[in-house]
Amino acid sequence: MRTDAPTSFFATYPDEIAQQRLFIQTVYAWMAGGLLATTLAAWTTLSIPAIFELSIQLRWVLAIAMIGLVIYLSARIESMRPSTAKVLFLLYSVLTGKTLAVLFYAYTTESLATVFLITCGTFGATALYGATTKRDLSSVGSFMFMGLIGLILASVVNIFLQSSALAFAASVVGVIVFVGLTAYDMQRIKELYATAAANEARATNYAIIGALALYLDFINLFLNLLRLLGRRR
Template sequence: METKTDNFEYVYDNVSYVENPEASRRFIANVFVWMFVALGISSVCTYAFSFIPELSGLLRDTETGQNNIFGTITMFAPLIFVIILARGLNKLSVFATILMFLAFSAIMGISLSYIFYIYSFGTISTAFITAAIVFGVMAIGGYTTQQDLTKFGSILIMLLIGGIVATILNLFIFRSSSFDLLISYILVAVFVGLTAYDVQKLKRIGAGIEYGDSTAKKTAIMGALTLYLDFVNLFLLLLRIFGGNRR
């Protein structure tokens, strides 16, 4: 199920925008470094828990691919980490925030290891490359555009919530593959828009805080988490579309 969080809204609401391109560039660069670190950790964990029998066997039956109790817990564990980070950020130290973020990246990667039991390597590669290209284009667009995307943020969030509700209803009530595919296309459009929106918001946050202090460091981590979730959700939705919407 798709997960999204506006983890740094509390910072944005209290920052007055100051035109400071250099501060924005350094802040955004820091955000993307942490995002790439998280993706690297997740990729290693996904591969390890997919292809190393000793690790895969901790989560599921290696013959049927069915999750055991630990595999099921792992599937929902990333959401717990996101909630802890979002709700407890002001109380966490920089070190604790980084540690939680890295732990989230690892557990998220482990939870994604199931995709190799459902989709072919070619489908996964195609979805990942497509997601990377789309994400990169929209990130650049969000950073360089002069159009204020703030007004679109609330619309995109509402569409996201509606898409999640529709997914749950379809999963338990309607059970329509065609409807599920339609939801996937809509949510792809939503996360494409959110990528540009989030990058622009991060750009403005970076221009309004002092680079290098503890608040800036923790905000960069939360920004990396937000972009990470944008990318992963975009990838999973494209994977569902390219893979015939199999679960």
């Protein structure tokens, strides 16, 4: 018997504004939970040499698993049980932490903390803009998505070129792209609320997919800022 489907997600919030606020709060709560899981996974990996070495050896396996999880979550979110969506999102967050631990090892703790705070401020301001602006950001989202494709291609090319200038330029563009995507995704989450309100049984699932979008924006914004501002050991 399935008992985890939240058939009354908005039951105690009859007012539409309160319902939207609840949905957005749920999105942010899951995003924060994902970031916490990532932080704990990275810290554990860095603290235990055996796990750190294993993460290095399995880095490509972890990367493929992460891509697979994002694709599966995005494709099956409509039919997935809420408990499954929660577990897969947290699993993705943990795998991200284990993968990033290898990168974090190259940077000082102080610079990691500094860049994290800068990312929080940048992300917060951009998300606030996306949530409050009256402008339709659909065109911004499309433009930034094209920029993301270009960024991926440049990163692949630079694997062979090993150009520091191209890496720097890609990081600058990466910051711009993920700032734009943060604003766009935040506005899109307000649209997700309408879908969730029409299908309360899957409201948690829509909150999870919204949290995943913002989580990815935050992580990638952090990584690009780290490459620009981080201080290596």
